[in-house]
Amino acid sequence: MRLVNGVLAESLSLNDRAIQFGDGVFRTMKVVDGRIEFWSQQYAKLVSDCARIGIVAPSEALLLADIALLMPQNHSIKIIITRGESARGYVAAADLQSNRIVQLAALPAYSPELYTEGAVLRLCRTRASWQPALAGIKHLNRLENVIARREWSDPSIFDGVMLDRDGFVIEGVMSNLFALIDGAWCTPQLDESGVAGVYRSMLLKIVVLDDIPIKERQVSLSDVYSATQVFVCNSLAGCVPVRQFEQQHWAIDANLIHIVQQQLSVFK
Amino acid sequence: MRLVNGVLAESLSLNDRAIQFGDGVFRTMKVVDGRIEFWSQQYAKLVSDCARIGIVAPSEALLLADIALLMPQNHSIKIIITRGESARGYVAAADLQSNRIVQLAALPAYSPELYTEGAVLRLCRTRASWQPALAGIKHLNRLENVIARREWSDPSIFDGVMLDRDGFVIEGVMSNLFALIDGAWCTPQLDESGVAGVYRSMLLKIVVLDDIPIKERQVSLSDVYSATQVFVCNSLAGCVPVRQFEQQHWAIDANLIHIVQQQLSVFK
Numbered sequence: 001m002r003l004v005n006g007v008l009a010e011s012l013s014l015n016d017r018a019i020q021f022g023d024g025v026f027r028t029m030k031v032v033d034g035r036i037e038f039w040s041q042q043y044a045k046l047v048s049d050c051a052r053i054g055i056v057a058p059s060e061a062l063l064l065a066d067i068a069l070l071m072p073q074n075h076s077i078k079i080i081i082t083r084g085e086s087a088r089g090y091v092a093a094a095d096l097q098s099n100r101i102v103q104l105a106a107l108p109a110y111s112p113e114l115y116t117e118g119a120v121l122r123l124c125r126t127r128a129s130w131q132p133a134l135a136g137i138k139h140l141n142r143l144e145n146v147i148a149r150r151e152w153s154d155p156s157i158f159d160g161v162m163l164d165r166d167g168f169v170i171e172g173v174m175s176n177l178f179a180l181i182d183g184a185w186c187t188p189q190l191d192e193s194g195v196a197g198v199y200r201s202m203l204l205k206i207v208v209l210d211d212i213p214i215k216e217r218q219v220s221l222s223d224v225y226s227a228t229q230v231f232v233c234n235s236l237a238g239c240v241p242v243r244q245f246e247q248q249h250w251a252i253d254a255n256l257i258h259i260v261q262q263q264l265s266v267f268k
Numbered sequence: 269m270r271l272v273n274g275v276l277a278e279s280l281s282l283n284d285r286a287i288q289f290g291d292g293v294f295r296t297m298k299v300v301d302g303r304i305e306f307w308s309q310q311y312a313k314l315v316s317d318c319a320r321i322g323i324v325a326p327s328e329a330l331l332l333a334d335i336a337l338l339m340p341q342n343h344s345i346k347i348i349i350t351r352g353e354s355a356r357g358y359v360a361a362a363d364l365q366s367n368r369i370v371q372l373a374a375l376p377a378y379s380p381e382l383y384t385e386g387a388v389l390r391l392c393r394t395r396a397s398w399q400p401a402l403a404g405i406k407h408l409n410r411l412e413n414v415i416a417r418r419e420w421s422d423p424s425i426f427d428g429v430m431l432d433r434d435g436f437v438i439e440g441v442m443s444n445l446f447a448l449i450d451g452a453w454c455t456p457q458l459d460e461s462g463v464a465g466v467y468r469s470m471l472l473k474i475v476v477l478d479d480i481p482i483k484e485r486q487v488s489l490s491d492v493y494s495a496t497q498v499f500v501c502n503s504l505a506g507c508v509p510v511r512q513f514e515q516q517h518w519a520i521d522a523n524l525i526h527i528v529q530q531q532l533s534v535f536k
Contacts, residue, residue: 011279022290090417129399141409149358
Protein backbone atom coordinates (compact mmCIF):
# COMPACT_ATOMS: atom_id res chain seq x y z
CA MET A 1 0.00 0.00 0.00
CA ARG A 2 1.38 3.39 -0.98
CA LEU A 3 0.50 7.03 -0.57
CA VAL A 4 1.64 9.92 -2.73
CA ASN A 5 1.16 13.21 -0.87
CA GLY A 6 -1.27 11.50 1.48
CA VAL A 7 -3.45 9.90 -1.21
CA LEU A 8 -3.52 6.19 -2.10
CA ALA A 9 -1.64 5.81 -5.37
CA GLU A 10 0.17 3.25 -7.45
CA SER A 11 2.03 5.63 -9.75
CA LEU A 12 3.95 8.89 -9.88
CA SER A 13 3.80 11.73 -12.40
CA LEU A 14 6.34 11.40 -15.21
CA ASN A 15 7.29 15.02 -14.45
CA ASP A 16 8.63 13.97 -11.06
CA ARG A 17 12.33 14.66 -10.81
CA ALA A 18 12.91 11.33 -9.06
CA ILE A 19 12.25 9.66 -12.42
CA GLN A 20 14.20 12.18 -14.47
CA PHE A 21 17.28 12.56 -12.24
CA GLY A 22 16.91 10.50 -9.06
CA ASP A 23 16.35 13.91 -7.47
CA GLY A 24 15.27 12.99 -3.96
CA VAL A 25 16.08 11.25 -0.70
CA PHE A 26 14.63 8.27 1.15
CA ARG A 27 14.36 6.50 4.49
CA THR A 28 13.60 2.90 5.34
CA MET A 29 12.38 2.13 8.82
CA LYS A 30 11.07 -0.77 10.85
CA VAL A 31 7.68 -0.84 12.52
CA VAL A 32 7.32 -3.32 15.38
CA ASP A 33 3.89 -3.85 16.98
CA GLY A 34 2.69 -0.63 15.39
CA ARG A 35 5.59 1.45 16.75
CA ILE A 36 8.12 3.06 14.37
CA GLU A 37 11.64 2.33 15.56
CA PHE A 38 13.80 5.40 16.14
CA TRP A 39 11.31 7.75 14.51
CA SER A 40 12.79 11.01 15.76
CA GLN A 41 16.26 10.00 14.51
CA GLN A 42 14.76 8.96 11.18
CA TYR A 43 12.85 12.19 10.74
CA ALA A 44 15.86 14.31 11.76
CA LYS A 45 18.01 12.51 9.15
CA LEU A 46 15.33 13.04 6.49
CA VAL A 47 15.25 16.78 7.23
CA SER A 48 19.04 16.99 7.24
CA ASP A 49 19.38 15.08 3.93
CA CYS A 50 16.72 17.29 2.30
CA ALA A 51 18.49 20.42 3.55
CA ARG A 52 21.84 19.34 2.12
CA ILE A 53 20.47 19.19 -1.41
CA GLY A 54 17.90 21.96 -1.07
CA ILE A 55 14.68 19.93 -1.07
CA VAL A 56 11.70 21.23 0.92
CA ALA A 57 11.13 18.59 3.62
CA PRO A 58 7.53 17.76 4.61
CA SER A 59 6.46 18.37 8.19
CA GLU A 60 6.71 15.59 10.73
CA ALA A 61 2.94 15.83 11.25
CA LEU A 62 2.22 15.14 7.57
CA LEU A 63 4.48 12.10 7.49
CA LEU A 64 3.10 10.71 10.73
CA ALA A 65 -0.43 11.16 9.41
CA ASP A 66 0.55 9.26 6.23
CA ILE A 67 2.06 6.44 8.24
CA ALA A 68 -1.00 6.27 10.49
CA LEU A 69 -3.23 5.88 7.42
CA LEU A 70 -1.21 2.81 6.39
CA MET A 71 -1.75 1.23 9.84
CA PRO A 72 1.61 -0.60 9.94
CA GLN A 73 1.97 -3.36 12.52
CA ASN A 74 5.10 -5.36 11.80
CA HIS A 75 6.21 -3.86 8.51
CA SER A 76 8.84 -1.76 6.85
CA ILE A 77 7.98 1.79 5.89
CA LYS A 78 9.84 3.52 3.09
CA ILE A 79 9.56 7.27 2.72
CA ILE A 80 10.73 8.93 -0.50
CA ILE A 81 10.87 12.72 -0.74
CA THR A 82 11.43 14.03 -4.26
CA ARG A 83 12.29 17.60 -5.19
CA GLY A 84 8.94 17.74 -7.02
CA GLU A 85 7.85 18.12 -10.61
CA SER A 86 9.35 20.11 -13.45
CA ALA A 87 9.08 19.93 -17.18
CA ARG A 88 12.61 19.59 -18.55
CA GLY A 89 16.22 20.27 -17.64
CA TYR A 90 18.23 20.34 -14.42
CA VAL A 91 16.90 23.73 -13.26
CA ALA A 92 14.20 23.67 -10.58
CA ALA A 93 12.55 26.53 -8.71
CA ALA A 94 14.09 26.96 -5.24
CA ASP A 95 10.69 26.65 -3.57
CA LEU A 96 9.42 23.74 -5.67
CA GLN A 97 6.78 21.75 -3.80
CA SER A 98 8.33 18.38 -2.96
CA ASN A 99 6.42 15.12 -3.40
CA ARG A 100 6.25 12.58 -0.59
CA ILE A 101 5.77 8.86 -1.14
CA VAL A 102 5.10 6.58 1.82
CA GLN A 103 5.15 2.83 1.17
CA LEU A 104 4.24 -0.08 3.38
CA ALA A 105 5.98 -3.42 2.81
CA ALA A 106 6.56 -6.72 4.57
CA LEU A 107 9.68 -6.90 6.73
CA PRO A 108 12.54 -8.84 5.13
CA ALA A 109 12.53 -12.42 6.44
CA TYR A 110 15.89 -12.71 8.22
CA SER A 111 16.47 -16.09 9.85
CA PRO A 112 17.21 -16.21 13.61
CA GLU A 113 20.53 -17.92 12.70
CA LEU A 114 21.68 -14.74 10.97
CA TYR A 115 22.00 -13.23 14.42
CA THR A 116 23.30 -16.24 16.34
CA GLU A 117 25.65 -17.67 13.71
CA GLY A 118 26.53 -14.42 11.96
CA ALA A 119 26.54 -13.10 8.43
CA VAL A 120 28.84 -13.79 5.49
CA LEU A 121 30.20 -10.79 3.57
CA ARG A 122 31.99 -10.60 0.25
CA LEU A 123 34.21 -7.94 -1.25
CA CYS A 124 32.65 -6.03 -4.17
CA ARG A 125 34.59 -5.10 -7.29
CA THR A 126 32.30 -2.07 -7.70
CA ARG A 127 33.76 0.83 -5.77
CA ALA A 128 31.82 3.50 -3.88
CA SER A 129 31.96 6.77 -5.79
CA TRP A 130 33.86 9.79 -4.54
CA GLN A 131 31.39 12.67 -4.22
CA PRO A 132 31.67 14.88 -1.12
CA ALA A 133 28.62 16.95 -2.17
CA LEU A 134 26.40 13.89 -1.75
CA ALA A 135 28.35 11.66 0.65
CA GLY A 136 26.41 10.50 3.69
CA ILE A 137 23.03 11.41 2.18
CA LYS A 138 20.52 8.62 1.59
CA HIS A 139 19.58 9.97 -1.83
CA LEU A 140 17.89 8.26 -4.76
CA ASN A 141 21.04 7.95 -6.90
CA ARG A 142 21.67 4.34 -5.93
CA LEU A 143 22.86 2.87 -9.20
CA GLU A 144 26.24 1.96 -7.74
CA ASN A 145 24.51 -0.12 -5.05
CA VAL A 146 22.41 -1.80 -7.75
CA ILE A 147 25.54 -2.60 -9.79
CA ALA A 148 27.43 -3.84 -6.74
CA ARG A 149 24.48 -6.04 -5.71
CA ARG A 150 24.50 -7.63 -9.18
CA GLU A 151 27.93 -9.10 -8.45
CA TRP A 152 26.51 -12.06 -6.50
CA SER A 153 23.41 -14.22 -6.41
CA ASP A 154 24.38 -16.67 -3.64
CA PRO A 155 21.63 -16.18 -0.99
CA SER A 156 24.03 -17.23 1.79
CA ILE A 157 25.91 -13.94 1.31
CA PHE A 158 24.30 -11.24 3.42
CA ASP A 159 26.05 -8.20 1.97
CA GLY A 160 28.99 -7.00 -0.11
CA VAL A 161 31.66 -4.59 1.13
CA MET A 162 32.43 -1.56 -1.03
CA LEU A 163 35.77 0.24 -1.06
CA ASP A 164 36.50 3.75 -2.25
CA ARG A 165 38.88 4.77 -5.04
CA ASP A 166 41.85 4.52 -2.68
CA GLY A 167 40.89 1.09 -1.38
CA PHE A 168 39.53 2.19 1.98
CA VAL A 169 36.43 0.41 3.28
CA ILE A 170 33.25 2.51 3.01
CA GLU A 171 30.20 0.36 3.71
CA GLY A 172 28.11 -2.64 2.79
CA VAL A 173 25.84 -2.37 -0.26
CA MET A 174 22.86 -2.11 2.12
CA SER A 175 24.51 -1.65 5.51
CA ASN A 176 27.11 0.25 7.49
CA LEU A 177 30.09 -1.59 8.94
CA PHE A 178 31.78 -1.55 12.34
CA ALA A 179 35.05 -3.35 13.11
CA LEU A 180 36.72 -3.79 16.50
CA ILE A 181 40.23 -2.51 15.78
CA ASP A 182 42.88 -1.81 18.43
CA GLY A 183 40.31 -1.80 21.21
CA ALA A 184 37.77 0.51 19.52
CA TRP A 185 34.66 -0.09 17.42
CA CYS A 186 35.57 1.77 14.23
CA THR A 187 33.26 2.70 11.37
CA PRO A 188 34.49 4.29 8.12
CA GLN A 189 34.39 8.06 7.68
CA LEU A 190 31.70 8.89 5.13
CA ASP A 191 32.56 12.47 4.22
CA GLU A 192 33.49 11.65 0.61
CA SER A 193 31.54 8.45 -0.15
CA GLY A 194 28.77 6.24 1.15
CA VAL A 195 25.52 6.49 3.07
CA ALA A 196 25.50 7.38 6.77
CA GLY A 197 22.59 5.32 8.11
CA VAL A 198 20.59 6.19 11.20
CA TYR A 199 21.65 3.00 12.99
CA ARG A 200 25.32 3.95 12.49
CA SER A 201 24.68 7.52 13.66
CA MET A 202 23.02 6.32 16.85
CA LEU A 203 25.96 4.06 17.61
CA LEU A 204 28.35 6.98 17.12
CA LYS A 205 26.20 9.07 19.47
CA ILE A 206 26.39 6.58 22.33
CA VAL A 207 30.21 6.93 22.12
CA VAL A 208 30.96 3.84 24.20
CA LEU A 209 29.59 0.31 23.71
CA ASP A 210 30.07 -1.82 26.83
CA ASP A 211 33.25 0.06 27.77
CA ILE A 212 34.62 -0.02 24.21
CA PRO A 213 34.85 3.38 22.49
CA ILE A 214 33.02 3.81 19.17
CA LYS A 215 34.52 6.12 16.59
CA GLU A 216 34.65 7.16 12.97
CA ARG A 217 37.99 6.80 11.18
CA GLN A 218 39.60 5.76 7.95
CA VAL A 219 39.40 1.95 7.78
CA SER A 220 41.56 -0.07 5.42
CA LEU A 221 40.69 -3.52 4.12
CA SER A 222 43.49 -5.05 6.20
CA ASP A 223 42.11 -3.26 9.28
CA VAL A 224 38.86 -5.16 8.76
CA TYR A 225 40.52 -8.50 8.04
CA SER A 226 42.60 -8.19 11.21
CA ALA A 227 39.73 -6.89 13.38
CA THR A 228 38.73 -8.75 16.56
CA GLN A 229 35.04 -8.59 15.63
CA VAL A 230 32.95 -7.12 12.84
CA PHE A 231 29.28 -6.28 12.52
CA VAL A 232 27.08 -4.59 9.93
CA CYS A 233 23.85 -2.72 10.59
CA ASN A 234 20.87 -1.04 9.03
CA SER A 235 17.44 0.00 10.20
CA LEU A 236 15.64 -3.16 9.06
CA ALA A 237 18.19 -5.83 10.02
CA GLY A 238 19.52 -4.04 13.13
CA CYS A 239 22.97 -5.17 14.28
CA VAL A 240 24.19 -8.27 12.42
CA PRO A 241 27.43 -9.90 13.61
CA VAL A 242 29.77 -11.05 10.84
CA ARG A 243 31.24 -14.56 10.93
CA GLN A 244 33.03 -14.44 7.58
CA PHE A 245 34.37 -11.82 5.15
CA GLU A 246 36.06 -13.43 2.16
CA GLN A 247 38.73 -15.77 3.67
CA GLN A 248 38.59 -14.28 7.17
CA HIS A 249 36.47 -15.92 9.90
CA TRP A 250 35.35 -14.74 13.32
CA ALA A 251 33.70 -16.35 16.35
CA ILE A 252 30.39 -14.67 17.21
CA ASP A 253 30.00 -12.84 20.51
CA ALA A 254 26.49 -13.85 21.56
CA ASN A 255 26.19 -10.79 23.81
CA LEU A 256 26.93 -8.16 21.19
CA ILE A 257 23.43 -7.78 19.77
CA HIS A 258 21.89 -7.65 23.22
CA ILE A 259 24.30 -4.91 24.32
CA VAL A 260 23.74 -2.86 21.18
CA GLN A 261 19.96 -3.10 21.49
CA GLN A 262 20.07 -2.19 25.15
CA GLN A 263 22.27 0.84 24.58
CA LEU A 264 20.22 2.08 21.62
CA SER A 265 17.02 1.89 23.66
CA VAL A 266 17.72 5.47 24.81
CA PHE A 267 16.67 6.57 21.31
CA LYS A 268 13.36 4.71 21.27
CA MET B 269 2.96 14.01 -24.79
CA ARG B 270 4.46 10.86 -23.33
CA LEU B 271 4.33 7.13 -23.91
CA VAL B 272 5.17 4.40 -21.42
CA ASN B 273 5.81 1.13 -23.26
CA GLY B 274 4.03 2.50 -26.30
CA VAL B 275 0.90 3.67 -24.50
CA LEU B 276 -0.05 7.29 -23.77
CA ALA B 277 0.61 7.87 -20.08
CA GLU B 278 1.24 10.64 -17.58
CA SER B 279 2.61 8.52 -14.76
CA LEU B 280 4.88 5.59 -13.94
CA SER B 281 4.38 2.69 -11.52
CA LEU B 282 5.80 3.34 -8.06
CA ASN B 283 7.51 -0.06 -8.37
CA ASP B 284 9.66 1.26 -11.19
CA ARG B 285 13.31 1.16 -10.23
CA ALA B 286 13.90 4.59 -11.79
CA ILE B 287 11.94 6.04 -8.86
CA GLN B 288 13.51 3.81 -6.23
CA PHE B 289 17.16 3.96 -7.36
CA GLY B 290 17.51 6.03 -10.53
CA ASP B 291 18.03 2.61 -12.13
CA GLY B 292 17.99 3.44 -15.83
CA VAL B 293 19.51 5.38 -18.71
CA PHE B 294 18.28 8.14 -20.98
CA ARG B 295 18.82 9.93 -24.27
CA THR B 296 17.82 13.39 -25.42
CA MET B 297 17.67 14.06 -29.14
CA LYS B 298 16.65 16.76 -31.53
CA VAL B 299 14.01 16.37 -34.21
CA VAL B 300 14.19 18.83 -37.12
CA ASP B 301 11.41 18.86 -39.72
CA GLY B 302 10.28 15.45 -38.54
CA ARG B 303 13.73 13.89 -38.82
CA ILE B 304 15.61 12.63 -35.71
CA GLU B 305 19.16 13.92 -35.75
CA PHE B 306 21.85 11.24 -35.53
CA TRP B 307 19.35 8.48 -34.72
CA SER B 308 21.64 5.54 -35.35
CA GLN B 309 24.33 7.04 -33.09
CA GLN B 310 21.71 7.74 -30.44
CA TYR B 311 20.29 4.24 -30.55
CA ALA B 312 23.75 2.64 -30.50
CA LYS B 313 24.66 4.68 -27.40
CA LEU B 314 21.38 3.68 -25.71
CA VAL B 315 22.12 -0.01 -26.35
CA SER B 316 25.69 0.37 -25.13
CA ASP B 317 24.67 2.22 -21.95
CA CYS B 318 22.01 -0.41 -21.19
CA ALA B 319 24.54 -3.20 -21.72
CA ARG B 320 27.06 -1.65 -19.32
CA ILE B 321 24.63 -1.81 -16.42
CA GLY B 322 22.76 -4.94 -17.49
CA ILE B 323 19.45 -3.43 -18.59
CA VAL B 324 17.49 -5.12 -21.38
CA ALA B 325 17.40 -2.53 -24.20
CA PRO B 326 14.23 -2.24 -26.30
CA SER B 327 14.47 -2.92 -30.01
CA GLU B 328 15.07 -0.06 -32.42
CA ALA B 329 11.73 -0.86 -34.11
CA LEU B 330 9.80 -0.40 -30.86
CA LEU B 331 11.41 2.95 -30.15
CA LEU B 332 10.94 4.20 -33.70
CA ALA B 333 7.28 3.18 -33.55
CA ASP B 334 6.90 5.10 -30.27
CA ILE B 335 8.52 8.18 -31.77
CA ALA B 336 6.35 7.94 -34.89
CA LEU B 337 3.23 7.90 -32.69
CA LEU B 338 4.31 11.21 -31.15
CA MET B 339 4.66 12.78 -34.63
CA PRO B 340 7.53 15.11 -33.69
CA GLN B 341 8.27 17.95 -36.09
CA ASN B 342 10.65 20.41 -34.46
CA HIS B 343 10.89 19.01 -30.96
CA SER B 344 13.14 17.30 -28.49
CA ILE B 345 12.57 13.63 -27.77
CA LYS B 346 13.69 12.14 -24.47
CA ILE B 347 13.89 8.38 -24.12
CA ILE B 348 14.22 6.84 -20.66
CA ILE B 349 14.85 3.11 -20.28
CA THR B 350 14.46 1.82 -16.74
CA ARG B 351 15.53 -1.60 -15.50
CA GLY B 352 11.84 -2.30 -14.82
CA GLU B 353 9.72 -2.94 -11.77
CA SER B 354 10.53 -4.75 -8.54
CA ALA B 355 9.06 -4.69 -5.09
CA ARG B 356 11.88 -3.87 -2.67
CA GLY B 357 15.65 -3.99 -2.37
CA TYR B 358 18.55 -3.64 -4.76
CA VAL B 359 18.21 -7.16 -6.22
CA ALA B 360 16.53 -7.44 -9.63
CA ALA B 361 16.03 -10.48 -11.86
CA ALA B 362 18.64 -10.57 -14.64
CA ASP B 363 15.95 -10.76 -17.32
CA LEU B 364 13.66 -8.12 -15.80
CA GLN B 365 11.48 -6.52 -18.46
CA SER B 366 12.65 -2.93 -18.86
CA ASN B 367 10.23 -0.01 -19.14
CA ARG B 368 10.56 2.54 -21.91
CA ILE B 369 9.37 6.12 -21.65
CA VAL B 370 9.32 8.36 -24.71
CA GLN B 371 8.58 12.04 -24.16
CA LEU B 372 7.99 14.84 -26.62
CA ALA B 373 8.92 18.38 -25.60
CA ALA B 374 9.51 21.78 -27.16
CA LEU B 375 13.08 22.51 -28.24
CA PRO B 376 14.94 24.82 -25.86
CA ALA B 377 14.81 28.39 -27.19
CA TYR B 378 18.46 29.24 -27.80
CA SER B 379 18.99 32.71 -29.25
CA PRO B 380 20.86 33.03 -32.57
CA GLU B 381 23.40 35.23 -30.70
CA LEU B 382 24.42 32.22 -28.61
CA TYR B 383 26.07 30.85 -31.75
CA THR B 384 27.43 34.10 -33.23
CA GLU B 385 28.56 35.81 -30.02
CA GLY B 386 29.33 32.69 -28.00
CA ALA B 387 28.41 31.30 -24.61
CA VAL B 388 29.53 32.26 -21.12
CA LEU B 389 30.64 29.45 -18.79
CA ARG B 390 31.30 29.45 -15.07
CA LEU B 391 33.32 27.12 -12.87
CA CYS B 392 31.22 24.91 -10.55
CA ARG B 393 32.17 24.23 -6.95
CA THR B 394 30.38 20.86 -7.22
CA ARG B 395 32.81 18.27 -8.50
CA ALA B 396 32.02 15.39 -10.86
CA SER B 397 32.05 12.13 -8.91
CA TRP B 398 34.69 9.47 -9.42
CA GLN B 399 32.93 6.25 -10.44
CA PRO B 400 34.52 4.19 -13.23
CA ALA B 401 31.66 1.65 -13.15
CA LEU B 402 29.24 4.33 -14.34
CA ALA B 403 31.49 6.89 -16.06
CA GLY B 404 30.47 7.82 -19.58
CA ILE B 405 26.97 6.36 -19.20
CA LYS B 406 23.99 8.71 -19.52
CA HIS B 407 22.23 7.17 -16.55
CA LEU B 408 19.45 8.50 -14.36
CA ASN B 409 21.67 9.24 -11.33
CA ARG B 410 22.00 12.91 -12.14
CA LEU B 411 21.84 14.48 -8.70
CA GLU B 412 25.32 15.93 -9.03
CA ASN B 413 24.24 17.79 -12.18
CA VAL B 414 21.16 19.06 -10.33
CA ILE B 415 23.30 20.27 -7.41
CA ALA B 416 25.86 21.87 -9.73
CA ARG B 417 23.07 23.61 -11.71
CA ARG B 418 21.74 25.09 -8.47
CA GLU B 419 24.96 27.10 -8.10
CA TRP B 420 23.79 29.84 -10.47
CA SER B 421 20.58 31.50 -11.59
CA ASP B 422 21.99 34.16 -13.95
CA PRO B 423 20.34 33.32 -17.32
CA SER B 424 23.30 34.79 -19.22
CA ILE B 425 25.43 31.84 -18.08
CA PHE B 426 25.02 28.97 -20.53
CA ASP B 427 26.66 26.20 -18.53
CA GLY B 428 28.94 25.41 -15.60
CA VAL B 429 32.20 23.48 -15.86
CA MET B 430 32.71 20.55 -13.50
CA LEU B 431 36.10 19.30 -12.34
CA ASP B 432 36.95 15.90 -10.89
CA ARG B 433 38.45 15.19 -7.48
CA ASP B 434 41.94 15.95 -8.76
CA GLY B 435 40.92 19.24 -10.38
CA PHE B 436 40.89 18.04 -13.98
CA VAL B 437 38.13 19.34 -16.25
CA ILE B 438 35.40 16.76 -16.94
CA GLU B 439 32.43 18.43 -18.64
CA GLY B 440 29.71 21.04 -18.52
CA VAL B 441 26.66 20.34 -16.34
CA MET B 442 24.68 19.69 -19.54
CA SER B 443 27.38 19.58 -22.23
CA ASN B 444 30.73 18.16 -23.21
CA LEU B 445 33.69 20.48 -23.67
CA PHE B 446 36.37 20.80 -26.36
CA ALA B 447 39.38 23.11 -26.09
CA LEU B 448 41.95 23.88 -28.78
CA ILE B 449 45.21 23.16 -26.94
CA ASP B 450 48.64 22.93 -28.59
CA GLY B 451 47.12 22.60 -32.05
CA ALA B 452 44.57 19.89 -31.20
CA TRP B 453 40.90 19.94 -30.21
CA CYS B 454 41.02 18.17 -26.86
CA THR B 455 38.10 16.80 -24.85
CA PRO B 456 38.46 15.34 -21.35
CA GLN B 457 38.80 11.58 -20.87
CA LEU B 458 35.61 10.28 -19.30
CA ASP B 459 36.68 6.85 -18.07
CA GLU B 460 36.28 7.70 -14.38
CA SER B 461 33.71 10.55 -14.36
CA GLY B 462 31.19 12.33 -16.54
CA VAL B 463 28.81 11.63 -19.38
CA ALA B 464 30.11 10.85 -22.86
CA GLY B 465 27.51 12.46 -25.11
CA VAL B 466 26.75 11.38 -28.65
CA TYR B 467 27.81 14.74 -30.09
CA ARG B 468 31.22 14.37 -28.43
CA SER B 469 31.55 10.76 -29.66
CA MET B 470 30.83 11.77 -33.25
CA LEU B 471 33.47 14.50 -33.08
CA LEU B 472 36.01 11.98 -31.77
CA LYS B 473 35.07 9.63 -34.64
CA ILE B 474 35.77 12.19 -37.35
CA VAL B 475 39.33 12.44 -35.92
CA VAL B 476 40.21 15.66 -37.73
CA LEU B 477 38.24 18.90 -37.79
CA ASP B 478 39.34 21.17 -40.65
CA ASP B 479 42.93 19.83 -40.45
CA ILE B 480 43.04 20.04 -36.66
CA PRO B 481 43.23 16.67 -34.88
CA ILE B 482 40.53 15.87 -32.30
CA LYS B 483 41.48 13.77 -29.31
CA GLU B 484 40.60 12.67 -25.82
CA ARG B 485 43.09 13.48 -23.07
CA GLN B 486 43.42 14.68 -19.51
CA VAL B 487 42.57 18.40 -19.52
CA SER B 488 43.52 20.68 -16.64
CA LEU B 489 41.77 23.91 -15.77
CA SER B 490 44.80 25.91 -16.88
CA ASP B 491 44.78 24.01 -20.20
CA VAL B 492 41.28 25.38 -20.80
CA TYR B 493 42.08 28.91 -19.65
CA SER B 494 45.09 29.01 -21.99
CA ALA B 495 43.29 27.33 -24.93
CA THR B 496 43.08 29.11 -28.31
CA GLN B 497 39.36 28.36 -28.60
CA VAL B 498 36.73 26.49 -26.59
CA PHE B 499 33.34 25.09 -27.45
CA VAL B 500 30.73 23.00 -25.64
CA CYS B 501 28.21 20.68 -27.26
CA ASN B 502 25.19 18.52 -26.69
CA SER B 503 22.52 16.99 -28.87
CA LEU B 504 19.97 19.80 -28.44
CA ALA B 505 22.26 22.84 -28.62
CA GLY B 506 24.76 21.37 -31.08
CA CYS B 507 28.19 23.04 -31.11
CA VAL B 508 28.25 26.25 -29.03
CA PRO B 509 31.40 28.40 -29.15
CA VAL B 510 32.52 29.82 -25.81
CA ARG B 511 33.37 33.52 -25.51
CA GLN B 512 34.01 33.59 -21.77
CA PHE B 513 34.89 31.17 -18.98
CA GLU B 514 35.28 32.93 -15.64
CA GLN B 515 37.88 35.68 -16.27
CA GLN B 516 39.10 34.29 -19.60
CA HIS B 517 37.73 35.65 -22.89
CA TRP B 518 37.95 34.42 -26.47
CA ALA B 519 37.11 35.82 -29.89
CA ILE B 520 34.58 33.65 -31.72
CA ASP B 521 35.55 31.88 -34.94
CA ALA B 522 32.44 32.35 -37.09
CA ASN B 523 33.37 29.35 -39.23
CA LEU B 524 33.62 26.81 -36.45
CA ILE B 525 29.95 25.84 -36.22
CA HIS B 526 29.64 25.58 -39.98
CA ILE B 527 32.68 23.27 -40.19
CA VAL B 528 31.46 21.07 -37.34
CA GLN B 529 27.99 20.73 -38.85
CA GLN B 530 29.41 19.95 -42.26
CA GLN B 531 31.74 17.28 -40.93
CA LEU B 532 29.08 15.66 -38.76
CA SER B 533 26.72 15.41 -41.72
CA VAL B 534 28.28 12.00 -42.47
CA PHE B 535 26.36 10.67 -39.47
CA LYS B 536 22.96 12.00 -40.54
